[in-house]
Amino acid sequence: MSAKPMDWVQGPWTVELHTISRSTYDGLRLDDVVFPHWIISYVQEGNVRTGSGGEFHRVKAGEVMLHPPNLPFTEHADGRGAHLWLQASILCSHHLDLLQLYRVSPVVAIPEPVKFEKVFFQLQSAWSNRKQSFRDLKLTSGMLQLTEQILAGWENAGSVERSEAYESEGNRYARLVGHMSSRLADKLDREQLAAYVRLSPNYLDRVFQAEYGLTPMQMLRDLRLKHSRLLLQRSEETLESIALQCGMNDASYLCKQFKKHYGMLPGQYRELALSAQAEDLYGGTAGGVRRHYR
Structure with missing residues (x-):
């Protein structure tokens, strides 16, 4: 899923x-x-x-x-x-x-x-x-x-x-974030992102960072890593498949970026997430299979 x-x-x-x-x-x-x-x-x-x-x-x-x-x-x-x-x-x-x-x-x-x-x-x-x-x-x-x-x-x-009738000039950067979020698997570069909002790459970097604290490419990286984290939590897909869905070349690159950003490898994160989902505070199995009340 x-x-x-x-x-x-x-x-x-x-x-x-x-x-x-x-x-x-x-x-x-x-x-x-x-x-x-x-x-x-x-x-x-x-x-x-x-x-x-x-x-x-x-x-x-x-x-x-x-x-x-x-x-x-x-x-x-x-x-x-x-x-x-x-x-x-x-x-x-x-x-x-x-x-x-x-x-x-x-x-x-x-x-x-x-x-x-x-x-x-x-x-x-x-x-x-x-x-x-x-x-x-x-x-x-x-x-x-x-x-x-x-x-x-x-x-x-x-x-x-x-x-576009309901878009104002000040919305162009939010539109860009929406554009990036719907194309996380695509190969996007600074020039393509700048062309989408009809600005030069250098100028876009400055104004976008002033607005959000990140350049567009840094924002794109964060969006891809968040998407990979959700896929790790909610699916059984391979790291290779997740990497491709998040616009990364392969599982090795995903592992490198994920550990740099979150301090652990994707496999470790998935194991912790699944363990937390399966744990039952009251001694049973998650989902109501077993309970021990006294």
Whole structure:
């Protein structure tokens, strides 16, 4: 069993929530609105026409609109409606914007609307009560649950990527990371990566490192090693096969890079991972084969 192309996206997770509200209206006309963070707007009631960059979509109850940061958008509705909406950022490892990496389509049908609404109102309650115990934990947990619902709906619809109409100039480096992550098995060099974003290799190295703390090639190496680690945990494939899937020449090169990065050989890592998965704290075998309770 191989990891999915985007399974390398891992924590630590950071949630930055800036606004959360339920809004109602008798008619709606928002033109060229811009926010510095993602606007996630779930249509609880009504029908909306939304657009950006000359591209327009119809949105009905049970669907969510995703408006990228710093990109003008419109929302029009002739009748009554209600939206559950928030302004937020969801960041993963290397402080990468999750919704930029996954390139989620601008309108997504939520698979479990009742659950989505319940989690939203729990999140809103935690946001409103600044003295609530474990508030930050509840905010992060709630936001990730909503995000999981959005990603599940996107996957159910075929994971169709948003068009360039929903891309701003500042997203080009996140697009590059997404490009690399979907081509981990390919032979990519500095010139190819620079050509993808229409920059010179030296300039790209400087601006990308200023953004993420790594050059593009260093980021590509890290993505490949994370992907190899997932394959070691989740599959029985040979080291040679894993090396090829991660854009490395052979098992020997994978072993060298893996040990340099993680301090152990891939085989040792797999053995430790499988041992941890099989161990039962209470003396049985993982999976419920045997238990010894007293």
